[in-house]
Amino acid sequence: xxxxxxxxxxxxxxxxxxxxxxxxxxxxxxxxxxxxxxxxxxxxxxxxxxxxxxxxxxxxxxxxxxxxxxxxxxxxxxxxxxxxxxxxxxxxxxxxxxxxxxxxxxxxxxxxxxxxxxxxxxxxxxxxxxxxxxxxxxxxxxxxxxxxxxxxxxxxxxxxxxxxxxxxxxxxxxxxxxxxxxxxxxxxxxxxxxxxxxxxxxxxxxxxxxxxxxxxxxxxxxxxxxxxxxxxxxxxxxxxxxxxx
Amino acid sequence: xxxxxxxxxxxxxxxxxxxxxxxxxxxxxxxxxxxxxxxxxxxxxxxxxxxxxxxxxxxxxxxxxxxxxxxxxxxxxxxxxxxxxxxxxxxxxxxxxxxxxxxxxxxxxxxxxxxxxxxxxxxxxxxxxxxxxxxxxxxxxxxxxxxxxxxxxxxxxxxxxxxxxxxxxxxxxxxxxxxxxxxxxxxxxxxxxxxxxxxxxxxxxxxxxxxxxxxxxxxxxxxxxxxxxxxxxxxxxxxxxxxxxxxxxxxxxxxxxxxxx
Numbered sequence: 048x049x050x051x052x053x054x055x056x057x058x059x060x061x062x063x064x065x066x067x068x069x070x071x072x073x074x075x076x077x078x079x080x081x082x083x084x085x086x087x088x089x090x091x092x093x094x095x096x097x098x099x100x101x102x103x104x105x106x107x108x109x110x111x112x113x114x115x116x117x118x119x120x121x122x123x124x125x126x127x128x129x130x131x132x133x134x135x136x137x138x139x140x141x142x143x144x145x146x147x148x149x150x151x152x153x154x155x156x157x158x159x160x161x162x163x164x165x166x167x168x169x170x171x172x173x174x175x176x177x178x179x180x181x182x183x184x185x186x187x188x189x190x191x192x193x194x195x196x197x198x199x200x201x202x203x204x205x206x207x208x209x210x211x212x213x214x215x216x217x218x219x220x221x222x223x224x225x226x227x228x229x230x231x232x233x234x235x236x237x238x239x240x241x242x243x244x245x246x247x248x249x250x251x252x253x254x255x256x257x258x259x260x261x262x263x264x265x266x267x268x269x270x271x272x273x274x275x276x277x278x279x280x281x282x283x284x285x286x287x288x289x290x291x292x
Numbered sequence: 293x294x295x296x297x298x299x300x301x302x303x304x305x306x307x308x309x310x311x312x313x314x315x316x317x318x319x320x321x322x323x324x325x326x327x328x329x330x331x332x333x334x335x336x337x338x339x340x341x342x343x344x345x346x347x348x349x350x351x352x353x354x355x356x357x358x359x360x361x362x363x364x365x366x367x368x369x370x371x372x373x374x375x376x377x378x379x380x381x382x383x384x385x386x387x388x389x390x391x392x393x394x395x396x397x398x399x400x401x402x403x404x405x406x407x408x409x410x411x412x413x414x415x416x417x418x419x420x421x422x423x424x425x426x427x428x429x430x431x432x433x434x435x436x437x438x439x440x441x442x443x444x445x446x447x448x449x450x451x452x453x454x455x456x457x458x459x460x461x462x463x464x465x466x467x468x469x470x471x472x473x474x475x476x477x478x479x480x481x482x483x484x485x486x487x488x489x490x491x492x493x494x495x496x497x498x499x500x501x502x503x504x505x506x507x508x509x510x511x512x513x514x515x516x517x518x519x520x521x522x523x524x525x526x527x528x529x530x531x532x533x534x535x536x537x538x539x540x541x542x543x544x545x546x547x548x549x550x551x552x553x
Contacts, residue, residue, distance in 0.1 A: 063551050117550075120391070120392065121392040121547070122388075122389065122390070122391070122392055122547065122550055123547055123548075123550065123551065124547030124548060138391070139390065139391065141390040141391070144386065144387060144390045144391055145311070145386070145387045145391075147311075147314045147315070147318055148318070149314075149317065149318035149321035150314050150317065150318065154314065157310060158307075158310060158311060158314055161304075161306060161307040161310060162307060162387060162391055162393065163391060164303070164391070164392075166303075166306070167306050167310070190321065
């Protein structure tokens with residue numbers, strides 16, 4: 048069977064360079080120009096993800112995991128290299144994007160949904176489902192500022208979980224709210240992730256989560272791919288490496 | 293680029309409107325009387341200027357109150373939109389760092405908010421014109437292209453300010469000074485054409501777009517005169533060109549913004 052790729056990344060390089068903030072005051076007072084330091088976060092990585100595959104990315108802090116994820120989501124632009132999404136819709140699972148504290152929960156669903164790239168009609172069609180999943184009762188028609196932090200994250204989670212895209216990017220598997228909702232949201236995440244149609248990339252530090260959910264694990268180190276392959280051997284090697292260093 | 297702009301506009305237009313409404317609503321959320329400030333604010337400033345320049349400095353401008361009010365209304369829209377656009381990326385950091393959004397949409401949101409307040413002021417102007425029995429002529433219709441020109445010029449400048457505001461930390465300080473200077477060169481409460489000596493009034497009155505638009509608005513709304521049509525067209529075209537360059541600049545750089553803030 049020919050495998051279809053959902054994402055193809057070639058020679059991706061992302062750096063933070065020359066982008067230092069400056070100010071007019073500094074320019075007037077400083078005659079020696081500071082050298083702009085260039086920090087390369089991702090150093091020319093290439094990989095692909097098959098349709099329906101679940102890819103886990105692991106690595107120590109600052110190895111370029113989140114940068115890669117942000118680039119895939121279109122928030123960062125790569126310095127060089129290409130990201131080909133083959134026309135799939137993509138979203139970075141993030142909580143409470145664009146919430147307005149004075150607006151009601153219901154209005155925030157629309158606002159946040161539209162920001163995630165859905166049309167107003169699409170969001171409205173899913174509104175009832177979101178409201179039901181969030182379990183906020185009559186609070187859904189109250190301003191978000193009156194919410195407790197748990198309620199806030201319940202609503203935020205429901206919006207992102209129910210408005211689905213072809214490719215989902217997840218920065219740490221989320222479970223929010225009280226014990227009951229935590230379980231429910233974790234299960235929802237799992238069912239979202241394990242949906243055969245959906246391509247998922249998960250960034251996580253949790254060995255268990257990656258072991259449980261992923262088909263493939265990619266281990267990043269200093270902006271490069273150290274290993275990529277079956278979860279078990281890669282994760283074992285990663286644990287060994289981390290303990291030695 | 294034009295197609296991309298068109299697609300983005302189509303996709304995010306509704307968000308911009310919805311978000312503008314949300315912000316307006318937030319402003320009045322705590323007290324329903326807050327919307328009164330949208331009326332009182334320009335009204336009070338007008339009274340101050342009318343007192344200062346109508347009585348203390350004895351301006352003999354006809355319909356002086358309306359004259360000043362038109363100035364304040366358009367100037368406020370221009371001034372606020374520009375000042376906010378410098379900080380618009382930083383102010384929207386939670387959005388910008390989580391999802392992709394064409395950054396100029398954030399400008400539309402701000403302009404929507406300020407535009408709505410401007411419309412309230414325009415209604416007051418209309419009411420004042422009725423009260424003072426200003427003779428209305430067909431020239432009033434020129435106010436529509438004048439507003440359009442104002443909007444494209446504000447949008448064009450805002451695009452550049454949005455871009456440089458990300459990289460230059462103290463741009464807003466400088467802008468504040470520049471705008472204050474411009475405020476006095478715009479003739480919000482005095483007539484540039486009459487008060488400045490001969491060649492300069494022409495240079496400033498026509499070379500400063502906002503001063504020109506103010507003069508044109510007053511001419512067509514209260515003095516029944518036809519504004520300088522060629523100049524109006526010229527400023528409209530200039531505004532469109534600046535907007536195109538600005539949108540291009542944003543498209544080229546917008547994905548780096550989040551790395552800086």
